[in-house]
Amino acid sequence: MNLNFYLLTSLMVVFNFIQLRKVYKTKSSYFFISPVFLGTLVTFGLALGGVTNFILFKNGRYDIKELALPILFDNSWLIKTMFVICIASAATWFGYGLNAGNIIYKKFVSLNIYRKVYSSSINENRLILIAIIAYAVKFYLYSIGLWGRIVDDRYFEAGVGFKAGSQIRVLGELSYLSFFIISIFKFRHNNAKYNALFFISLAVELFFGFIYGARSTFITPFLIIFIAYYYVSKKINLSYLLVIFAAVLIAFTVVLDYKNYTLDKQFVKTESALDAISNFQNYSNRYAQSKNSYELSGTLERTFNSTTFVQEAAMSIRQVDDPHLGEFKDPGIALAMVRFPIDAFVPKFIQGQNEFPWGLWFKDEVLNYQVGLKYSIAMSPVGFLYMGGGLILVIIGFMIYGIVLKMTYNFLLVQNIFSLLTYMALLSVVYNLDSVVSGFLVMVTRYVIIFPLIFWVIFDPAAFRKLNN
Numbered sequence: 001m002n003l004n005f006y007l008l009t010s011l012m013v014v015f016n017f018i019q020l021r022k023v024y025k026t027k028s029s030y031f032f033i034s035p036v037f038l039g040t041l042v043t044f045g046l047a048l049g050g051v052t053n054f055i056l057f058k059n060g061r062y063d064i065k066e067l068a069l070p071i072l073f074d075n076s077w078l079i080k081t082m083f084v085i086c087i088a089s090a091a092t093w094f095g096y097g098l099n100a101g102n103i104i105y106k107k108f109v110s111l112n113i114y115r116k117v118y119s120s121s122i123n124e125n126r127l128i129l130i131a132i133i134a135y136a137v138k139f140y141l142y143s144i145g146l147w148g149r150i151v152d153d154r155y156f157e158a159g160v161g162f163k164a165g166s167q168i169r170v171l172g173e174l175s176y177l178s179f180f181i182i183s184i185f186k187f188r189h190n191n192a193k194y195n196a197l198f199f200i201s202l203a204v205e206l207f208f209g210f211i212y213g214a215r216s217t218f219i220t221p222f223l224i225i226f227i228a229y230y231y232v233s234k235k236i237n238l239s240y241l242l243v244i245f246a247a248v249l250i251a252f253t254v255v256l257d258y259k260n261y262t263l264d265k266q267f268v269k270t271e272s273a274l275d276a277i278s279n280f281q282n283y284s285n286r287y288a289q290s291k292n293s294y295e296l297s298g299t300l301e302r303t304f305n306s307t308t309f310v311q312e313a314a315m316s317i318r319q320v321d322d323p324h325l326g327e328f329k330d331p332g333i334a335l336a337m338v339r340f341p342i343d344a345f346v347p348k349f350i351q352g353q354n355e356f357p358w359g360l361w362f363k364d365e366v367l368n369y370q371v372g373l374k375y376s377i378a379m380s381p382v383g384f385l386y387m388g389g390g391l392i393l394v395i396i397g398f399m400i401y402g403i404v405l406k407m408t409y410n411f412l413l414v415q416n417i418f419s420l421l422t423y424m425a426l427l428s429v430v431y432n433l434d435s436v437v438s439g440f441l442v443m444v445t446r447y448v449i450i451f452p453l454i455f456w457v458i459f460d461p462a463a464f465r466k467l468n469n
Helices: 002-025 035-047 052-056 076-097 100-109 112-117 124-143 153-157 161-172 174-189 192-212 215-233 238-263 273-291 296-307 310-321 333-338 340-345 358-366 381-413 417-430 437-449 451-459 463-468
Strands: none
Touching: 002 035, 002 052, 002 076, 035 076, 035 296, 035 381, 035 417, 052 296, 076 100, 076 310, 076 381, 100 112, 100 381, 112 451, 124 174, 124 192, 124 451, 174 192, 174 215, 174 417, 174 451, 192 215, 192 238, 215 238, 215 417, 310 358, 310 381, 333 340, 333 381, 333 437, 340 437, 358 381, 381 417, 381 437, 417 437, 417 451, 437 451
């Protein structure tokens, strides 16, 4: 039985390698930062088991993750899951091979307003101003207890935590785009002004990435640097890859320990940044002594373990197909998939609705992990789609994913900074297909239709004058 699991995993890996090799042999520009390369590497190579199955599946079980997931099941569900993942992979490449992605891209950029957007340029003074505003917003959010893991529970009790924080946080996220543009200018011009801006921005990004308490926010700045350098030079710098590798290790050791600290009972969410860091140092020393958490082999295992969702996908498939579990009650997954255009243009708070807590629902209802924990658990895109409509919805969903990957690639090829910003926004959601695929479609729609206009107004002072011409 274990052999079947490995054979299906190997089939998926070989199939994706062959497809990527075909793309590479076409001498496509920017291959190593292309959406299909990164999406295949992360979504299928890590999240859906292409690499991680060989590392974590030992002696017929996931040695680490089984400690965290409360329901154990027969490995036949893992085998069925890998079969479904193989189908999902084939559907993705089928969608990528269609011309639909190119057609959608051409339809949008041919519209008069988008032609103006993608023929404009960035105002450098406006860029610096936006970066300052974005970092000021992050400082403000932290000062009032609405930043990252250090979120004051009093805001949640008042019902404003996520609502107020998420609305303001959008401005703070502009720092990523500003940092990306600054990195482009730094590698393109390499003068003292942009070097200074680059290192100042990097230091601030790492500070906020750390105190946010999430590993992804700490790693993101280094990925931005790699993409910016590769875009400008069309070369891979080995030193940047080593820096990213080091950042990943730090994220899954020091930053992970900080996350554990913020979940610890002794952590006071209202404490200042300096107090939090100082108290964390004491906590970290005790934690390292008891857990030996900085051992390299263990760190790599934890890293891969936190990036794979094969077991969660298997739980989801089992929930639908196992007759011993009773009738599965779909909370509205198929409906969420169908209504994504409405949600893209009319936010939930305007509709008078709250976002459905998919991760909490999955933890409580599917994993039956009702132990009072507030955090969510991702079900994987395969699990989400399968619970919404079986194998048919998995095929449809991943075929759409392939179409989006092809569409996103077109934005990378245009030598315009606003097109590149649209590509970066799309890349943030396509490189690793989110578990909630309906939310992924909402964000893609916004990034293609709404966000380019917002970027234009923000970074080009002449946008309104051009709009009237």
